[in-house]
Amino acid sequence: xxxxxxxxxxxxxxxxxxxxxxxxxxxxxxxxxxxxxxxxxxxxxxxxxxxxxxxxxxxxxxxxxxxxxxxxxxxxxxxxxxxxxxxxxxxxxxxxxxxxxxxxxxxxxxxxxxxxxxxxxxxxxxxxxxxxxxxxxxxxxxxxxxxxxxxxxxxxxxxxxxxxxxxxxxxxxxxxxxxxxxxxxxxxxxxxxxxxxxxxxxxxxxxxxxxxxxxxxxxxxxxxxxxxxxxxxxxxxxxxxxxxxxxxxxxxxxxxxxxxxxxxxxxxxxxxxxxxxxxxxxxx
Amino acid sequence: xxxxxxxxxxxxxxxxxxxxxxxxxxxxxxxxxxxxxxxxxxxxxxxxxxxxxxxxxxxxxxxxxxxxxxxxxxxxxxxxxxxxxxxxxxxxxxxxxxxxxxxxxxxxxxxxxxxxxxxxxxxxxxxxxxxxxxxxxxxxxxxxxxxxxxxxxxxxxxxxxxxxxxxxxxxxxxxxxxxxxxxxxxxxxxxxxxxxxxxxxxxxxxxxxxxxxxxxxxxxxxxxxxxxxxxxxxxxxxxxxxxxxxxxxxxxxxxxxxxx
Numbered sequence: 144x145x146x147x148x149x150x151x152x153x154x155x156x157x158x159x160x161x162x163x164x165x166x167x168x169x170x171x172x173x174x175x176x177x178x179x180x181x182x183x184x185x186x187x188x189x190x191x192x193x194x195x196x197x198x199x200x201x202x203x204x205x206x207x208x209x210x211x212x213x214x215x216x217x218x219x220x221x222x223x224x225x226x227x228x229x230x231x232x233x234x235x236x237x238x239x240x241x242x243x244x245x246x247x248x249x250x251x252x253x254x255x256x257x258x259x260x261x262x263x264x265x266x267x268x269x270x271x272x273x274x275x276x277x278x279x280x281x282x283x284x285x286x287x288x289x290x291x292x293x294x295x296x297x298x299x300x301x302x303x304x305x306x307x308x309x310x311x312x313x314x315x316x317x318x319x320x321x322x323x324x325x326x327x328x329x330x331x332x333x334x335x336x337x338x339x340x341x342x343x344x345x346x347x348x349x350x351x352x353x354x355x356x357x358x359x360x361x362x363x364x365x366x367x368x369x370x371x372x373x374x375x376x377x378x379x380x381x382x383x384x385x386x387x388x389x390x391x392x393x394x395x396x397x398x399x400x401x402x403x404x405x406x407x408x409x410x411x412x413x414x415x416x417x418x419x420x421x422x423x424x425x426x427x
Numbered sequence: 428x429x430x431x432x433x434x435x436x437x438x439x440x441x442x443x444x445x446x447x448x449x450x451x452x453x454x455x456x457x458x459x460x461x462x463x464x465x466x467x468x469x470x471x472x473x474x475x476x477x478x479x480x481x482x483x484x485x486x487x488x489x490x491x492x493x494x495x496x497x498x499x500x501x502x503x504x505x506x507x508x509x510x511x512x513x514x515x516x517x518x519x520x521x522x523x524x525x526x527x528x529x530x531x532x533x534x535x536x537x538x539x540x541x542x543x544x545x546x547x548x549x550x551x552x553x554x555x556x557x558x559x560x561x562x563x564x565x566x567x568x569x570x571x572x573x574x575x576x577x578x579x580x581x582x583x584x585x586x587x588x589x590x591x592x593x594x595x596x597x598x599x600x601x602x603x604x605x606x607x608x609x610x611x612x613x614x615x616x617x618x619x620x621x622x623x624x625x626x627x628x629x630x631x632x633x634x635x636x637x638x639x640x641x642x643x644x645x646x647x648x649x650x651x652x653x654x655x656x657x658x659x660x661x662x663x664x665x666x667x668x669x670x671x672x673x674x675x676x677x678x679x680x681x682x683x684x685x686x687x
Contacts, residue, residue: 149658149661149662175626175627175628176626178625178626178627178628178664179625179626181625181664182624182625182626182662185661185662186662292562293563294563296566299562330560330562330563331562331563332563333563334441353560353623354560354563355651355652355654355655356441356559356650356651356652357443357444357648357649357650357651357652358441358442358443358444361444378623378626378627379623379624379627380624380625380626380662381623381624381625381630381655381656381658381659381661381662382624382652382655382658384654384658384661384662385652385654385655385657385658386652386654388654388658389652389654392457392654
């Protein structure tokens with residue numbers, strides 16, 4: 144008999160996960176994927192909503208993937224989806240600098256089961272090149288997970304970073320599209336992000352990232368409310384578990400914890416995307 | 428198990444909720460920890476940490492059974508030897524130093540002297556690689572991370588030296604560890620507050636390659652969530668489940684003074 148999940152028995156959706164593949168430039172790629180599933184089982188993750196970021200720098204930069212790498216990565220993610228349909232859902236990754244390719248990739252992968260769009264840091268979030276992608280995502284009901292640097296004060300190498308203000312401008316142009324603001328714990332000053340997006344209700348920050356600053360979660364809930372926050376891990380799952388435990392420790396009501404754990408995700412992704420959560424909810 | 432890496436007092440670059448010893452005691456109880464080594468956070472940014480140490484001793488008096496002081500001692504400051512003896516007399520298990528914040532290079536001779544002197548008096552030297560992620564630092568926070576070279580230099584200073592290096596990541600730990608002789612490595616302990624868990628499994632890899640006995644439990648409260656290192660241990664692969672870290676109380680008991 145397996146141990147009970149460390150995060151409790153209720154549904155839990157990781158809205159920000161990644162997987163690797165054989166062309167991702169690292170020999171241990173399968174082991175890293177297996178470790179995500181191992182930790183996911185231990186934590187009690189019901190669904191990993193995941194993307195593959197091209198070749199992760201092996202044949203084009205992680206944050207500026209070539210069309211060939213975008214397609215190869217999405218193919219790997221589709222293959223993962225075929226094998227792990229019980230516990231994996233897919234973001235289709237695109238590079239908006241290749242607009243036609245990006246649109247075709249979204250169409251192709253949604254046809255095969257993708258439920259969201261992943262944008263990296265290939266183009267500033269408020270650039271007009273993102274408009275056709277955001278428009279299509281809105282039409283299809285696909286949330287757009289956008290990589291974010293919390294408060295950009297200068298350019299950083301290897302990325303064309305965007306912050307909450309940049310994403311808010313894109314979100315204002317596409318009010319029917321839902322945007323997931325990536326990893327408030329993923330680097331930069333999250334205290335800048337909350338006021339930057341507070342008036343843009345179609346932006347939903349996720350809690351993922353290696354950052355576990357005390358006060359970050361309290362501030363996020365206080366500024367935006369639990370109804371706008373999504374739980375996630377990104378590259379560090381121990382910080383994901385720690386944040387779940389911290390939400391309990393700060394005294395967040397059970398229904399608000401539940402919203403962050405999975406209900407908000409179930410609301411903003413396409414209907415029926417997470418049947419195991421709905422089933423578990425029905426049993427409660 | 429105790430938490431080797433806690434602080435009290437405010438942080439100059441952002442608001443930190445409730446950095447008081449009374450709150451720390453409650454957090455330790457909640458997390459099932461027996462006690463903590465406690466530093467005074469503002470002292471890292473004082474030119475002269477003496478007043479900060481006095482404030483630390485006063486603040487912890489009422490919690491002596493759980494909280495042990497770890498004062499900051501600056502070895503380029505006059506009469507630092509007196510501060511070291513005062514720390515010993517106050518029952519400090521370790522002292523803190525912030526060479527990067529004090530503008531000291533990786534081979535600063537006064538830091539080496541401090542490391543040896545502390546070890547000879549039965550105290551570890553606790554070092555902080557960083558307080559915050561590089562990407563979120565205030566424009567005035569320009570000290571930079573503590574370097575592996577600085578740690579290697581201190582580990583080589585003498586047999587009596589005992590270092591507890593906090594807030595390091597895998598790369599720095601490996602660069603330091605494998606850049607030391609076995610005898611020198613035995614003088615260095617690492618807290619696990621900033622080491623990544625799954626899926627990259629840095630902590631598991633370090634436990635496997637370097638050994639659990641080189642690691643101590645630390646959280647960097649009040650800056651970081653106490654839940655994170657515990658979660659990291661909980662998520663170790665099955666073959667490492669229940670891994671035992673070094674007992675912080677024995678770090679300096681094993682020191683062999685006088686053979687520098």
